Each structure stands twice: as structure tokens, then as C-alpha cells.
Amino acid sequence: MRRVGTLLLLLLCSFAQHARAVSPAQRRQALPPAAQPSSSATQPSAPVPILLGQSSVELGGLWKFHAGDNPAWAQPNFDDSGWGAMDLTPPPGSADATLGISGYIPGWTARGYPHYAGFAWYRLKVNVQGLNRRLALKMPSEVDDAYQIFVNGQLIGSFGRFKGHHVTAYSTLPMDFPLPKDCSSGPITIAIRMWMDTATPFNSPDAGGLHEPPVLGYASVIDALTRLDYDATDHFIVSGLVETMILFMALLMTLALFWLDRTEKAYLWLALVCLAALLTNAIVISGQFTAWIGETAAVILTQVLLSPLQNGLWVLFWGYWFRLRRIGLLHRIVWPLVALMMVGIAMLRPPLYGPHIPVQMVGLINPLVLLAKLGIGLIFLVVVYRGLRQQRTEGWSAALAALLIIIANYRYEMRLLHIPIAFPVGGGFVVQIGTTATVVSLLIITVMLLVRFFHSQRLKEQWKIEIAQAQQVQRILIPDELPRVPGLTIHSEYRPAREVGGDFFQVLPVQPPGSALIMLGDVTGKGMQAGMLVAVIVGAMRAAAQHSSDPVEILHEINVQLCERRHSSATCLILHIDPQGKVTIASAGQLPPYLNDKELEIPGALPLGTIPDADHSVTTLTLQPGDTLTLMSDGIVEAQDPGGALFGFSRIDALLRDRATADQIATAAQEFGQEDDILVLTVRRDPDGNPKSQTHGQKVAA
Amino acid sequence: MQEQVTRVSIEELAAPNGGDPITVLRFAGDITSASQPAILGTYEGLAETTRRILLDFSKVEYLNSSGIALVIQMLIAASKHGRTIRSFGLSAHFQKVFTMVGITRYTSIHPDQVSACSAF
Numbered sequence: 001m002r003r004v005g006t007l008l009l010l011l012l013c014s015f016a017q018h019a020r021a022v023s024p025a026q027r028r029q030a031l032p033p034a035a036q037p038s039s040s041a042t043q044p045s046a047p048v049p050i051l052l053g054q055s056s057v058e059l060g061g062l063w064k065f066h067a068g069d070n071p072a073w074a075q076p077n078f079d080d081s082g083w084g085a086m087d088l089t090p091p092p093g094s095a096d097a098t099l100g101i102s103g104y105i106p107g108w109t110a111r112g113y114p115h116y117a118g119f120a121w122y123r124l125k126v127n128v129q130g131l132n133r134r135l136a137l138k139m140p141s142e143v144d145d146a147y148q149i150f151v152n153g154q155l156i157g158s159f160g161r162f163k164g165h166h167v168t169a170y171s172t173l174p175m176d177f178p179l180p181k182d183c184s185s186g187p188i189t190i191a192i193r194m195w196m197d198t199a200t201p202f203n204s205p206d207a208g209g210l211h212e213p214p215v216l217g218y219a220s221v222i223d224a225l226t227r228l229d230y231d232a233t234d235h236f237i238v239s240g241l242v243e244t245m246i247l248f249m250a251l252l253m254t255l256a257l258f259w260l261d262r263t264e265k266a267y268l269w270l271a272l273v274c275l276a277a278l279l280t281n282a283i284v285i286s287g288q289f290t291a292w293i294g295e296t297a298a299v300i301l302t303q304v305l306l307s308p309l310q311n312g313l314w315v316l317f318w319g320y321w322f323r324l325r326r327i328g329l330l331h332r333i334v335w336p337l338v339a340l341m342m343v344g345i346a347m348l349r350p351p352l353y354g355p356h357i358p359v360q361m362v363g364l365i366n367p368l369v370l371l372a373k374l375g376i377g378l379i380f381l382v383v384v385y386r387g388l389r390q391q392r393t394e395g396w397s398a399a400l401a402a403l404l405i406i407i408a409n410y411r412y413e414m415r416l417l418h419i420p421i422a423f424p425v426g427g428g429f430v431v432q433i434g435t436t437a438t439v440v441s442l443l444i445i446t447v448m449l450l451v452r453f454f455h456s457q458r459l460k461e462q463w464k465i466e467i468a469q470a471q472q473v474q475r476i477l478i479p480d481e482l483p484r485v486p487g488l489t490i491h492s493e494y495r496p497a498r499e500v501g502g503d504f505f506q507v508l509p510v511q512p513p514g515s516a517l518i519m520l521g522d523v524t525g526k527g528m529q530a531g532m533l534v535a536v537i538v539g540a541m542r543a544a545a546q547h548s549s550d551p552v553e554i555l556h557e558i559n560v561q562l563c564e565r566r567h568s569s570a571t572c573l574i575l576h577i578d579p580q581g582k583v584t585i586a587s588a589g590q591l592p593p594y595l596n597d598k599e600l601e602i603p604g605a606l607p608l609g610t611i612p613d614a615d616h617s618v619t620t621l622t623l624q625p626g627d628t629l630t631l632m633s634d635g636i637v638e639a640q641d642p643g644g645a646l647f648g649f650s651r652i653d654a655l656l657r658d659r660a661t662a663d664q665i666a667t668a669a670q671e672f673g674q675e676d677d678i679l680v681l682t683v684r685r686d687p688d689g690n691p692k693s694q695t696h697g698q699k700v701a702a
Numbered sequence: 703m704q705e706q707v708t709r710v711s712i713e714e715l716a717a718p719n720g721g722d723p724i725t726v727l728r729f730a731g732d733i734t735s736a737s738q739p740a741i742l743g744t745y746e747g748l749a750e751t752t753r754r755i756l757l758d759f760s761k762v763e764y765l766n767s768s769g770i771a772l773v774i775q776m777l778i779a780a781s782k783h784g785r786t787i788r789s790f791g792l793s794a795h796f797q798k799v800f801t802m803v804g805i806t807r808y809t810s811i812h813p814d815q816v817s818a819c820s821a822f
Contacts, residue, residue, distance in 0.1 A: 325732070325763065390707060524768040525735065569771040571803065589803035604804040607767075610774055614804075634767055637795075644763070648795055676766075 056138075056217025056225060059124060059190070060089040065108070065209075069119035069165075069193070074150035076189035080123050086111065088122075088213040107144055107208025109201055117198040117354070119165075120209060123191045126216065131185040136222035138176045140212035141229045144200050145169035145295060150191040151179050160195070160295075167195045169295035171287030174229030176222045190214070198354035199299070202366075205418065233288050239435040244281040250274045250442050257453050264456065266320040270445065273313045277438065280306045296350040304346045311373065311409055312338035315380045318402065321448075322387025328643025333379060337372045344369035370413075377406065397444050404441035408434045466527055473531035483509050485516040487579060487686055493666040495635075495678040502530030502570070503633045503677035506538055510549050514579030517545055517554070520631045520681055521572030521590060521608075533568050536561060537608070541574070551576050551586035555608065555616045559588065562609030569609040573631060581623035581685050586616045591637060594630040595621065597656040599649070623685040630656060631683070632665070635676035639669040647672045708733050708740035712748075715756070718819050722753040726815075730761035733769030741772040745779060753785055754822050757809065760791025770803055777808035790818040 065086035072078055090103030108116060128135070137149065139159065146160025146169040157177035161168040179188075194209045201207045215225055251274035258267035280302045287298055312334045319330045347357045347365050357365070384402040388395050407414075411421045411434035421433045482490050490507055502523035509516050519541050523533040537558055544557040551574035562568045573590035577583050585593065585600070589607035592600045603617035623629065632652070639647035647669050655665050662680040669678050713726040727744060748755070757773075759765075780787050787809040792800060797811050812818035 522767060524771050569768075571767065587802075591802060602802075604801045604806055606774060606804040606807075607771060610771070611778060617804075634799075637799075638766060640764075646795060649798065 055221045056215050058213045058215050059126070060087075060213040062087050064123040065120065066123075067108075067113060067116055067118070067120045069121070073121045073123065074155075074191045074193070075153045076125075076187075078123075083123070084112070086122060086209070088210060090212065103212075104142070105211050105213075106206035107196075107204075107211060109208040110206035111208075113208060115201070115359070116208065117196045117200065117359075120194050120196070121191060122194065122210065123189065125187055125189050127187050128185055128216075131183075134181060134219045135179040135183060135216060136176050136219035137179060137190065138174070138215040138217070138222045138225050138229070140210055140214065141172055141174035141233065142211040143172050143194070144196045144204075144207045144209060144211075145172070146195045148193040149177055150189075150193070151183065152189055153191075154180060156180065162195075167197075169195070169197060170291040170293070171284075171295055171298060173289070173291065174226045174233070176219075176226045178219050190216075197295070197350045198359055199349040202348055205415070230289075235429050237285055237288055238429060239432050240281055240285055243435045243439050244278065244285065246439050246442055247274050247278045247281065250446060251278060253446065254449065257449060261453065261456060264452070266317060266452075267449065269313060269317040269320050270449070273310060273317055274442075276306050276310045276313060280310070299349050300346070304342055304349055307412075308338045308341035308345065308373075308376075311341070311376045311380075314405055314409065315376060315383055318380065318383045318387060321398075322383065322390060324383065324386060326644050328641070330379070330383065332643075334376065337376050337379075340372040341369055341376070344372060373410075373413075377410065380406065380409075397448055401441040401444040401448070404437040404444075408437040408441065411437075469528060469531075473528070473535060482507050483516075485509050485577075486514045487581075488514075488516060488577065489684040489686055490518075491662050491682045491684075493662040493678070493680045495666050495670050495674065497526075497635070497674055497677050502526060502534060503635065503679040504534040504538060505631075505679060505681055506541060508542070508545055510545065510576075512579060515549065516575075516577050517541075517549060517551070518575040518577070518631070518681070518683060519554075519572065520633065520679065521570050521588075522633045522635070522677070522679075523568070523570040533562075533565075533570065536565070536568070537570060537572070549576055551584050552616055552618055555586045555588055559608045559614055559616075560612055563612040565609070569607050571607045571634070575629070575631075575683070577623065577683070577685075581625070581627075583621050583623055583629070585619045585621075587619070588614070588616050591632055591634055593632075594652075594656055595623075596628055597653070597659070599653070623683075625685050625687040628682055628684040630662070630665075631681040633677060633679040635674070635678040636665065636669040636680065638675060639672045639678070640675050641673040707731055708737040710740050710744045712744070715819065717754065717822055718816075719822065721822065724754045724756050724819060724822060725749075725752045726756045726758055728758040728761065730763075732764040733762055733772065734764070734766050735768035735772075737769055737772055741769075741776050742779075745776045755780060755785055755787045756815070756818055756822075757787060757789040758791050758815065759789060759796070762791070765796055765799075770799065770805075774803065774805060774808075777805060781808050786822060788812060788818040788821050790814055 062085045064080040064083040066073065066080070066083045073080070086108065088105055090105055093103070108120065113120075137151070137156070139147070139149070143159070146158070146162070146167050148158040148162055149156050156179060157175070159172065159175050160170060192210070192214070196208055215222065217225070251271055254267045254271040254274060258264070258271060261267065283293060283298050283302050283306075286292060287295075293301075315334050316327075316330060319327050324330060344365050346352060348362060348369070353359070353362075380402070384399070388399060411432075414433075415421050423431050423433070425431050482492065485507070492505065494503070494505075496503070502525055503521070504523070505518070505520040507516060507518050519538075521537065523530050523537065525533065540558040540561045541554055544554040548554060554574055555572060558572065562570065571589040571591075573588070573593065574586045575583055575593075585602065587602050587605050589605055592602040594600065600619060600621070602619050605617040606614045608614075636652060637647055637649060641647075651668070651672075652665070655668060660668070662682045666678050666680045709730040711728045711730075713728065715724040715726055717724055725748060729740070733741065777787060789800075789809045790812040791814075792811055800806060800811060810818075810821055812821060
């Protein structure tokens with residue numbers, strides 16, 4: 001942070017008033033060291049000419065500087081003539097007049113000591129004249145990373161915790177240190193023992209030591225200057241505070257939206273993004289005012305954990321936002337990269353870097369971390385690109401929000417490339433490019449979230465009406481109570497999808513007693529349209545069954561009717577069972593039934609409604625007492641888990657080997673990931689020739 | 703879950719055994735009820751002179767019953783035109799589903815492009 005530095009001459013307005021009430025001799029005594037009346041005026045009525053001096057002095061200019069550490073270097077009589085020099089003069093034109101901030105001075109890594117970390121000393125000898133009150137020294141609020149101050153060989157204060165050679169640094173705060181009371185006019189030796197962590201240069205390209213000159217002055221003035229430094233901090237982080245407030249509001253809103261609509265996972269993932277960003281901001285901002293969290297702990301939390309986490313969470317948010325099908329794959333790609341970033345960054349930060357990870361490893365680890373981060377960025381772009389291709393609505397706003405997030409996430413890299421990431425906007429305020437990008441993108445995303453929420457609420461209302469209507473149709477077409485067929489135990493499990501699908505079945509007892517026609521199928525399409533098509537098929541089946549019990553003839557009649565209606569297609573299976581257990585199966589593209597745990601081999605056949613003269617496959621078999629036929633709709637085999645894996649035939653085989661009931665099969669597929677209606681029908685030939693029960697289950701998906 | 707668009711690219715290959723060139727339709731993404739323009743539209747856009755068609759399903763991520771119905775319609779149309787169709791790139795699961803719905807009457811299914819091309 002650019003430091004507040006200053007010449008404080010402003011207190012002197014009040015001083016001028018005071019000056020009129022006292023004698024020139026008194027004035028001489030009361031004035032600061034360099035302020036002396038310029039002439040000996042003898043006429044009381046004549047104006048008193050006053051030369052205002054300095055009440056504080058910025059200790060810019062050349063300091064003695066030496067890398068390394070030696071307690072003797074604190075002593076005033078130490079000969080530092082062989083040391084190098086470090087100029088602490090702020091660059092011309094770099095001061096901020098509004099806040100009284102001196103310009104920023106690059107640290108030692110940019111000024112002749114590249115890659116150096118550890119201890120280094122600054123020394124300066126000053127000769128203070130005309131001292132009449134206690135002095136204090138103000139230290140810059142931006143230093144790398146911790147320091148101890150010695151005045152005339154005496155330790156007067158420190159920032160950071162020094163225990164032997166172990167140092168704990170904090171995010172630097174404006175600090176002032178009173179000089180010893182016995183410090184009188186004359187020469188004063190100021191020695192500053194600096195310590196910088198080996199990992200600090202990763203945070204700023206010109207790290208190292210003091211970034212602004214210390215200021216020496218009267219304690220009361222130095223106290224005021226320190227307060228001004230805090231004011232400057234306030235100005236600097238005001239955009240961070242705004243960001244924090246917006247993040248907090250976004251977090252509340254996304255959690256509220258998720259509470260109202262749990263099916264939209266994007267709300268939850270954005271809430272997690274906001275939470276990670278909020279924690280980061282809280283740690284950074286609290287570090288500007290307090291020394292609660294050590295620099296190392298803050299770095300581990302924000303840079304090692306939260307920053308990579310945020311990168312990963314943003315990618316996943318967009319994946320959920322665009323409802324990408326292969327979200328499981330996205331998780332499998334993103335999390336290892338996030339973990340790689342975390343491990344890599346941890347190796348380049350305290351406490352590992354230096355003591356445990358050799359400094360020369362940076363050349364190897366840094367590119368790996370960058371690759372992992374760029375990898376996440378690349379996936380981010382792919383996700384957004386695929387999402388935008390799928391969802392043309394919200395395209396521009398989503399693209400703009402995504403671009404801003406990239407800027408926010410990669411601002412650190414921009415800084416290392418010396419691209420400015422903060423701009424003064426007048427009044428002493430500074431706008432951070434990353435903060436602005438985050439705030440604007442969050443505002444855009446907030447609008448997008450609200451639009452989606454209200455849109456989905458409206459759709460839900462429409463669905464409710466349609467589902468109610470379609471369920472009424474289905475209640476007619478899916479029998480509530482199965483007719484009794486002597487000698488057979490029939491059980492059905494029907495689990496309609498949230499959006500009403502097109503599964504159907506019928507059980508029709510026919511002559512002679514103990515015979516039945518059983519039909520199971522699935523029309524393409526969903527909702528009312530599918531419901532009406534099912535009505536046509538069931539009507540055609542019942543009409544055909546009036547004059548024939550031959551499954552092939554019935555399939556043929558339904559097929560002709562569907563072919564007359566264009567764009568009406570359905571897979572279907574019709575079974576005829578006679579009292580002796582002889583089964584005739586006609587299929588039109590439906591999954592083959594299972595006899596006990598064996599899948600029947602049925603020749604392939606075109607679905608109904610494809611061509612009028614289609615051949616339908618016919619298979620015959622005999623059910624022995626105790627045998628069970630299991631019929632299923634394709635909603636089971638096509639059930640899909642969040643990773644995109646299909647339930648498939650192998651899981652059905654395994655369930656049937658374990659003698660799973662219709663209910664168990666339907667539940668297994670539903671829990672795996674229901675995409676469509678799920679229908680399972682079991683037909684068992686009773687061992688004693690009497691039906692035990694005809695049961696029917698129906699559970700509506702949540 | 704959001705359905706992905708079906709993407710189709712068309713490629714012309716010389717037949718390895720000589721004869722008519724092979725038009726390859728490479729499908730990618732999901733094939734669902736929303737794929738009508740991609741499947742039937744692409745088929746109708748083929749040159750009248752096309753005799754051999756090779757369907758590449760290796761980049762298809764999801765295929766449901768409505769999508770299969772569209773593939774069947776295309777195959778029947780091609781069959782009526784006297785065109786020969788070969789397919790490859792189907793998982794074992796979808797090879798089975800294709801067989802059940804009678805698609806194999808209109809196209810043979812092959813493990814890879816080379817074997818599919820040499821079957822023309």
C-alpha cells in the first residue's frame with residue numbers, strides 16, 4: 001500500500017493565533033525546532049513575521065543498508081562506512097496530496113538485492129537540534145515483513161514477533177514508536193532490523209524492506225500522522241468493503257434462492273463462491289487494522305486454500321448454471337487441479353518455502369502452479385463456451401460476467417506482469433480492478449439468477465397444471481387396481497418422472513378364464529402429448545382385443561393407427577398367457593422380458609408408428625409353476641447417475657439374480673438417477689394354480 | 703439435465719475396396735427428440751448421388767428412445783433410396799438397444815471405422 005508520508009505544517013494556523021498572545025522570547029521557546037521569528041520587531045503594532053518550521057521530518061534520502069544479521073549493527077558506534085546505500089526518497093510526483101501519502105519505493109529485491117530474503121539492516125544517523133518535547137518515529141504501513149527498531153542501540157519497538165531467529169510477521173499496520181525520554185538534542189542513530197520471508201516476493205514483484213521513509217517528529221504529530229495512515233488504509237480498502245457488502249448480500253440471496261428451489265444447484269455453488277470470497281476479504285481487511293491473524297496463517301488461508309478453492313468453485317458454478325450434462329466429469333477434472341494448485345502454492349509460501357522447500361525449486365514449482373491455474377482457466381472457458389452454445393438466452397450477460405470473473409481470478413498474474421490492477425480515482429480513493437470486476441460480475445449474475453428463478457417459478461406453475469392434467473389421463477391409462485387373473489400373480493411398480501412421461505401398461509383378462517393379455521410400452525415424448533398418444537394406443541389395444549387375442553395382430557392394428565398419425569412412435573410388448581402357462585410374446589422394439597433371472601432372446605423389431613407394414617417379432621415359451629416374467633420400460637436401463645453413467649443391463653441382471661422384486665428394481669433405478677418414467681411388471685405363474693395377490697405400487701418422483 | 707445440441711459433421715471418404723465414395727456423418731453430443739434437424743435435416747441435405755453412408759456414433763454422449771426413433775426414420779428413408787448404411791462407434795449398451803429396435807435390418811454395426819468401411 002502506498003504510504004502516508006508528509007510534512008505537517010498545517011497545525012500552524014492555530015499556532016499563528018497563539019503567537020500573537022505571547023512574547024517573541026516565549027514564541028522562540030514554543031516554536032518547533034526550525035521555526036524562529038525572522039526579525040527582531042520592535043513595534044508591537046507591526047505584523048510579526050514568522051518562519052514556520054517542521055514538526056516532523058520524513059527521513060528520506062540515503063540510508064546505510066546491509067543484508068544479513070548482527071546484533072552489533074544496532075549500536076551507535078558501529079562503523080557502517082563500508083555498507084551499501086539504500087535511497088528512501090519517494091519518486092518525484094508519486095505523492096498523493098489529498099491523503100498526504102508519499103510515493104511508493106520499490107524494495108531491495110528490485111534495487112540490487114534480487115531474490116534476497118531474510119534479515120537486513122537499515123541505519124541512519126541524524127542530528128536533532130532545538131528539541132523541546134518527546135520524539136516519536138512513525139514506520140511505514142507497508143514493509144516486508146517485520147522489523148525491530150533500535151535508537152542509539154536501545155530496542156524501542158517492533159512489528160511482528162521476534163523469537164531468536166524465528167519471526168512471525170503480520171499484515172503490516174501503521175505503527176509509531178516513542179523515542180526514549182532521555183533522547184535529547186544531538187546525534188541519534190536509528191537502526192532498523194528488517195526480516196522478510198522467502199515467500200513474500202511471490203506477492204509483489206518488488207518486495208523487500210521499507211517501501212516508504214520512516215518519519216521522525218514530535219510524538220503528538222507522529223500520532224496524528226499515524227491516524228492519517230489509517231485513513232489512507234480506509235480509503236484504499238473502501239472498495240474491498242463495498243465488495244464485502246455485496247458478497248454478503250449475494251450470499252444471503254443465493255442461500256434464500258436455494259432454500260426456495262433446491263433443484264437449482266447453481267444457487268448453492270454461487271453461495272459457496274461468495275462464502276470463499278467473503279472469508280478471503282474478511283481476513284485481508286481485518287489484517288489492515290489488527291494483528292489478530294499472523295501473516296503466515298493469513299497467507300495459508302487466503303492464498304493456499306481459499307484462492308484455488310474460489311477458482312474451482314467458479315468453474316463448477318458455471319457448469320451447474322449451464323446445466324452441463326457431464327458435471328461429474330467436471331468435478332473429476334477441477335478438484336485435482338485445485339488440489340495441485342493448493343499443494344504448489346503451499347510449497348512456495350511460509351512455513352514450507354525456504355526451510356523445507358529449497359529456494360531453487362521455485363523454478364520448477366511456479367510453472368506447475370501456473371499451469372494448474374491456467375488449466376482451471378481453460379476449463380472455465382470451455383464450460384462457458386459450451387454453456388453459451390447451448391443456452392443462447394442470457395448469452396451476452398453470461399459472457400460479460402464470465403470475462404469479469406476471469407479478470408478477478410487472474411489479477412494476481414496481471415500484477416506479476418506489471419499490469420496495473422489499482423487506479424486512483426480522486427479524493428484519495430483507489431479502485432481495484434479485481435474488486436470492480438467481482439462486484440460488476442456479481443451484479444450481472446444476481447440479475448441472471450433472479451430472472452432464472454422467476455422464470456422457473458412460472459414454468460413450475462405451468463407444469464403443475466399440465467402434470468395434474470396428464471396425471472388424470474394416466475390414472476385412467478395406468479390401472480389403479482389390476483384385474484385378477486386365475487393362476488397368475490401380477491405386480492406392478494410405476495414411478496412416473498417429474499415431467500409426466502409416456503410409459504403405459506394394461507392387463508386384460510381374456511377367455512378362457514386364466515388367460516390374459518398384458519401390454520407394456522413407452523411412447524416417445526412427454527407430457528400431455530404423450531398422454532394422448534397412450535390413450536390412442538390403449539384404445540386401439542382394447543378395441544383389437546375384442547376380436548383377437550393374438551399379440552401380433554393387436555400390435556399390427558396399433559401400428560397401422562400410429563402410422564396414420566404422423567410423428568407418433570412407441571415401443572411396445574404384448575404378451576398372451578393361457579391357462580397352461582403358454583406365453584406368446586410380440587415385440588415392437590421394447591426391451592426383452594426376463595424369465596426368472598434370464599433375459600429372453602427376442603429378435604429385434606421396429607417400434608410402432610415407424611412403417612405400416614413392419615414385421616413384429618414373435619417368441620413363445622411356457623411358464624412353469626413358480627416361474628416369473630419381468631417386464632420393464634426403458635426408464636430403468638436409461639436411468640443415469642450424476643456422472644452420466646447409465647444404469648444399464650448389467651445392474652438389472654445382478655438385481656434379478658438376487659431375486660429382486662419389482663419394487664426393489666424400480667427403487668434401485670430411481671435412486672441411481674431417474675430420467676424418465678420407471679415401470680416394472682412381474683407376472684408369476686402360481687405353483688398351486690391359484691392367484692395369491694394382484695398388487696400395484698405407484699410412487700411419484702419428488 | 704440440459705440437453706446438449708447434436709453436432710454433425712460430414713466427410714467424404716474414398717472406398718477402400720473401390721466403388722462409390724463413402725459419406726461419413728459424424729454425430730456428437732446428445733441425440734434426443736431435439737435432434738430432428740441434425741439427423742433428418744442433415745440426411746435430406748445429402749447429395750442425390752450419395753450411395754454409401756457411414757454413421758459415426760463414437761462422440762455421442764447420450765441417446766434416448768426419441769433419438770433412436772429419429773435414427774430409425776433416417777435409416778428407413780435411406781433404405782428406400784437404395785443407399786447402403788454402415789455404423790460404428792456404438793457402446794455395447796447401445797449396440798444391444800439398436801438390435802432390439804430392429805435397426806440392424808437397415809444397418810450393420812461395426813466396432814470401428816476401418817471395419818465399417820471395408821464392409822461396404
